[in-house]
Amino acid sequence: MRVREYILPGLILAFLLVFLVWPLVYVFRNAVVDTQGPTLLYLRMMVTDPAQLEAIGTSFLIATLVTLCSLCMAMPVAWLIARRSFRGRSILSWAILIPMILPPFVGAVGVKILFARFGAFSTLMMWLGITDGPVDWLGAYPLGGVVIMESLHLFPVLYLNLVAAFSNIDPSLEDAAANLGCSPWGVFRRVAMPLAGPGLFAGTILVFIWSFTELGTPLVFGFRRILPVMVYDKVSEAGTNPLGYAQVVLLLLVAGVGFWMSKRMAKSRGGVATLGRMSVTRQEAPLTGFGALLAQVGIGMLLLAAILPHISVVLVSISRTWLSSVIPQGLTLEFYARAIGSELTRTALSNSLLLAVGATVLDVIIGFALAWLCVRKRIIGSDWLDTLSMVPLAVPGIVIAFGYLGCFTGGWFKDSLLDPRFNPMVILAISYAIRRMPYMVRAAHAGMEQTSRVYEEAASNLGATPFRVIRRITLPLIAANLLAGGILCFAFSMLEVSDSLILAQRENFYPITKAIYVLMEQLENGTNVAAALGVWAMALLAAAMLWASSLLGKRMGQMFRAG
Amino acid sequence: MSGKAASIEVRGVSKRFGAVVALDNVTFDVHAGELFFLLGPSGCGKTTMLRILAGLENPDSGKICFNGTDIAALPPHRRGAPMVFQNYALWPHLSVSENVAFGLVERRLPGAEVAVRTREALRRVGLDGLGGRMPGQLSGGQQQRVVLARALVLNPAIVLLDEPLSNLDAKLRGEMREEIEKLHRETDITFVYVTHDQTEALSLADRMAVMQGGRIRAVGAPLELYHRPPNTFCADFLGESNLLQGIIAGGTGGMVSVKTGVGTFQAVFPAAGSQPAVGCAVNCLIRPESLRCTGREGANRISATVRSMRLNGATTTVDLECNGLPLKAVLLSQYAMDIKPGVQGDWYADQSNTICIVEE
Numbered sequence: 001m002r003v004r005e006y007i008l009p010g011l012i013l014a015f016l017l018v019f020l021v022w023p024l025v026y027v028f029r030n031a032v033v034d035t036q037g038p039t040l041l042y043l044r045m046m047v048t049d050p051a052q053l054e055a056i057g058t059s060f061l062i063a064t065l066v067t068l069c070s071l072c073m074a075m076p077v078a079w080l081i082a083r084r085s086f087r088g089r090s091i092l093s094w095a096i097l098i099p100m101i102l103p104p105f106v107g108a109v110g111v112k113i114l115f116a117r118f119g120a121f122s123t124l125m126m127w128l129g130i131t132d133g134p135v136d137w138l139g140a141y142p143l144g145g146v147v148i149m150e151s152l153h154l155f156p157v158l159y160l161n162l163v164a165a166f167s168n169i170d171p172s173l174e175d176a177a178a179n180l181g182c183s184p185w186g187v188f189r190r191v192a193m194p195l196a197g198p199g200l201f202a203g204t205i206l207v208f209i210w211s212f213t214e215l216g217t218p219l220v221f222g223f224r225r226i227l228p229v230m231v232y233d234k235v236s237e238a239g240t241n242p243l244g245y246a247q248v249v250l251l252l253l254v255a256g257v258g259f260w261m262s263k264r265m266a267k268s269r270g271g272v273a274t275l276g277r278m279s280v281t282r283q284e285a286p287l288t289g290f291g292a293l294l295a296q297v298g299i300g301m302l303l304l305a306a307i308l309p310h311i312s313v314v315l316v317s318i319s320r321t322w323l324s325s326v327i328p329q330g331l332t333l334e335f336y337a338r339a340i341g342s343e344l345t346r347t348a349l350s351n352s353l354l355l356a357v358g359a360t361v362l363d364v365i366i367g368f369a370l371a372w373l374c375v376r377k378r379i380i381g382s383d384w385l386d387t388l389s390m391v392p393l394a395v396p397g398i399v400i401a402f403g404y405l406g407c408f409t410g411g412w413f414k415d416s417l418l419d420p421r422f423n424p425m426v427i428l429a430i431s432y433a434i435r436r437m438p439y440m441v442r443a444a445h446a447g448m449e450q451t452s453r454v455y456e457e458a459a460s461n462l463g464a465t466p467f468r469v470i471r472r473i474t475l476p477l478i479a480a481n482l483l484a485g486g487i488l489c490f491a492f493s494m495l496e497v498s499d500s501l502i503l504a505q506r507e508n509f510y511p512i513t514k515a516i517y518v519l520m521e522q523l524e525n526g527t528n529v530a531a532a533l534g535v536w537a538m539a540l541l542a543a544a545m546l547w548a549s550s551l552l553g554k555r556m557g558q559m560f561r562a563g
Numbered sequence: 564m565s566g567k568a569a570s571i572e573v574r575g576v577s578k579r580f581g582a583v584v585a586l587d588n589v590t591f592d593v594h595a596g597e598l599f600f601l602l603g604p605s606g607c608g609k610t611t612m613l614r615i616l617a618g619l620e621n622p623d624s625g626k627i628c629f630n631g632t633d634i635a636a637l638p639p640h641r642r643g644a645p646m647v648f649q650n651y652a653l654w655p656h657l658s659v660s661e662n663v664a665f666g667l668v669e670r671r672l673p674g675a676e677v678a679v680r681t682r683e684a685l686r687r688v689g690l691d692g693l694g695g696r697m698p699g700q701l702s703g704g705q706q707q708r709v710v711l712a713r714a715l716v717l718n719p720a721i722v723l724l725d726e727p728l729s730n731l732d733a734k735l736r737g738e739m740r741e742e743i744e745k746l747h748r749e750t751d752i753t754f755v756y757v758t759h760d761q762t763e764a765l766s767l768a769d770r771m772a773v774m775q776g777g778r779i780r781a782v783g784a785p786l787e788l789y790h791r792p793p794n795t796f797c798a799d800f801l802g803e804s805n806l807l808q809g810i811i812a813g814g815t816g817g818m819v820s821v822k823t824g825v826g827t828f829q830a831v832f833p834a835a836g837s838q839p840a841v842g843c844a845v846n847c848l849i850r851p852e853s854l855r856c857t858g859r860e861g862a863n864r865i866s867a868t869v870r871s872m873r874l875n876g877a878t879t880t881v882d883l884e885c886n887g888l889p890l891k892a893v894l895l896s897q898y899a900m901d902i903k904p905g906v907q908g909d910w911y912a913d914q915s916n917t918i919c920i921v922e923e
Binding site: 452454459460461462463464465466468469472473476477 | 617642654655717
């Protein structure tokens with residue numbers, strides 16, 4: 001009995017040790033050991049060298065600004081979607097997820113072209129007489145560009161967390177507050193916000209750490225004095241400069257502190273058990289007339305801003321030239337044909353699909369198992385496993401990828417299925433899964449914590465074996481959370497950049513992102529073909545999401561109304 | 564283990580949650596087919612005891628037998644003791660029928676039998692035709708009935724009920740109380756029923772255990788515990804009571820003489836064991852309905868002043884005061900016609916209804 005209980009956590013632990021801890025230890029070791037032996041020189045440089053300090057400060061500034069901007073965007077939208085009914089709400093609630101479905105580095109390409117010295121925006125400004133000559137807008141305000149781009153990309157993450165948190169609050173708790181004389185604003189501030197607190201805080205921490213470690217966007221914008229890009233430069237430079245590893249250690253430290261705080265807060269509040277919720281069904285207050293219009297237009301404008309990069313990607317993909325003009329010139333569909341016409345792109349599309357499905361399945365299994373062990377079983381050491389599973393949030397993809405290259409290309413693993421030089425598919429799927437595992441674990445965790453344990457007790461009391469309890473009660477009750485987490489995993493796995501660039505080294509194993517990257521380097525209309533491939537990827541993702549939601553449509557609707 | 568009511572033996576069960584002792588060496592028996600109550604104020608450990616019977620908690624020590632078989636090693640799903648949860652615990656993603664059929668499906672019964680028994684169970688609790696609804700579309704009383712049906716449909720040997728009426732309004736509570744009694748009468752099932760409501764326990768129980776602070780303070784039939792409580796806690800917790808502190812002044816043959824602040828009484832000493840010595844501190848219990856304004860020969864007499872009175876309908880409650888001590892009497896209203904506040908007079912309690920209680 002005792003031994004059997006430790007088989008599952010043992011398997012998870014082994015997986016995490018091999019595919020997460022080992023590569024990290026490898027990276028760590030290189031930070032404190034150079035050719036002359038052990039040294040703390042590089043770690044000390046991080047807090048004494050002005051250049052390093054400046055990069056750290058800039059990273060913090062960007063992460064803080066991105067978090068605040070995302071919060072300002074996500075909060076009102078989430079509240080409207082969760083608590084008000086108005087025409088177009090369901091469409092808008094899905095449309096908000098759109099900004100997440102293009103890799104920011106492709107979106108950034110669109111923005112770069114849009115805001116370049118002779119780009120559409122600059123031309124428009126001159127035409128309107130606001131500026132005299134062409135202005136390199138991104139060159140002038142690179143920090144602003146990075147912050148806006150990342151905020152628009154990341155606010156849906158916060159939105160998803162907030163909507164889930166708001167929807168899961170027992171309506172009678174808010175009714176009670178209103179009944180005791182609380183104004184709507186007071187209900188929001190004193191009841192809804194504190195109850196949504198854990199969800200809000202978790203989302204905020206996610207966005208902060210994400211933007212703190214984001215590599216793609218600043219890289220494309222040429223914003224180099226920031227920690228992740230400096231790490232990337234060190235790794236691509238030689239891979240032997242220990243300062244890069246010291247910078248990674250600092251990134252890990254910041255993320256670790258963030259999660260420790262988030263955990264502390266969740267603990268001090270205790271579990272919010274909402275059981276009585278099935279007795280009251282939430283009735284969303286309808287918005288009509290001006291209020292509805294305001295909500296529609298407000299969310300619509302935000303969406304428009306958020307998908308501007310994607311729109312410009314689409315425009316790039318259908319035009320031959322787009323310089324010194326507001327409207328792109330020379331419309332054509334030729335690049336779409338070229339984007340799926342070649343062997344390279346076709347295999348890239350199927351590779352990415354395969355990898356994303358594999359990574360998502362792996363993540364759903366691990367995420368659910370971990371949440372179940374931590375929240376329900378509470379076996380000794382499960383908290384440690386949980387903490388360990390959060391570590392990837394703090395680990396930029398390049399670090400893991402680089403660790404894998406070091407760990408799995410030699411020794412036992414040489415020419416095995418795990419050797420990325422031999423066949424990168426398995427290790428790519430695992431690296432995608434490891435990278436997105438925290439979101440899945442969080443999602444499953446939240447679902448498990450918000451579902452009263454009594455439902456499971458009742459099932460086992462009526463004769464269901466532990467396995468049957470999970471299948472018939474636990475899984476259906478947290479299906480909405482698992483689905484949300486799964487879609488996130490899938491979408492981000494399709495668009496994973498850094499691991500793909502490093503690990504997929506042979507053309508027949510390229511995923512979409514690497515194919516796009518390679519195409520952009522090609523001279524003759526490469527950018528246009530890359531953009532077209534990006535649009536194909538977007539369509540594929542949209543189809544996948546629509547399919548998932550239609551599959552679970554009715555049931556999901558019920559679940560989001562909290563039973 | 565189904566189809567025939569089972570007996571339950573609980574022997575020396577203890578359970579701690581961190582520093583809190585939830586159960587302290589609890590021992591009691593439930594006879595097969597009984598409607599047995601665990602009664603006590605909140606936090607007394609009664610729900611923990613029920614969850615241990617269901618296997619949802621494991622005791623730190625002690626033994627539990629169903630029908631003489633030790634069930635300590637059985638996981639919850641093999642105990643065969645379905646529970647009626649306080650907050651219903653109806654699965655929000657399953658329909659009413661699916662909720663009720665759950666246990667049958669887990670027992671791998673053929674689909675046709677599941678359907679028939681589910682329909683029959685819903686009919687029995689008065690929910691014909693509501694099987695297609697979702698739990699959220701039912702009222703509180705209806706949800707409670709579904710939970711009952713979900714347990715009874717299994718035709719179990721034991722049903723555990725955790726404060727089943729606490730979420731219902733007074734009228735529904737009365738209806739459901741009768742319903743539960745009827746269901747118990749019609750089936751051959753041992754019911755273990757947890758509540759903090761003494762009227763529920765007194766009116767329904769075949770026998771009951773009164774709990775306080777994780778310990779059993781008394782086990783017995785309601786009438787016996789009400790009229791002959793073994794300690795002041797039970798005397799005070801069950802019904803209304805006048806408890807008078809006093810000391811033993813003498814006594815023979817099951818009767819003792821107790822000197823209290825309002826006079827010296829002859830009282831019954833019901834507890835087992837030897838009579839207390841002269842000078843021993845005890846309590847005298849006189850139930851309010853045992854105090855009357857007319858006395859028989861040999862009754863204990865108290866000279867008291869009427870402070871206030873309230874008409875309850877059939878009965879009238881009279882607040883009395885004697886030597887600065889408050890007393891309470893409940894009379895049939897027809898005998899209260901001549902009583903007025905401020906009037907001083909003699910009140911009587913039969914010796915057989917004056918109980919001497921020694922604290923252990």
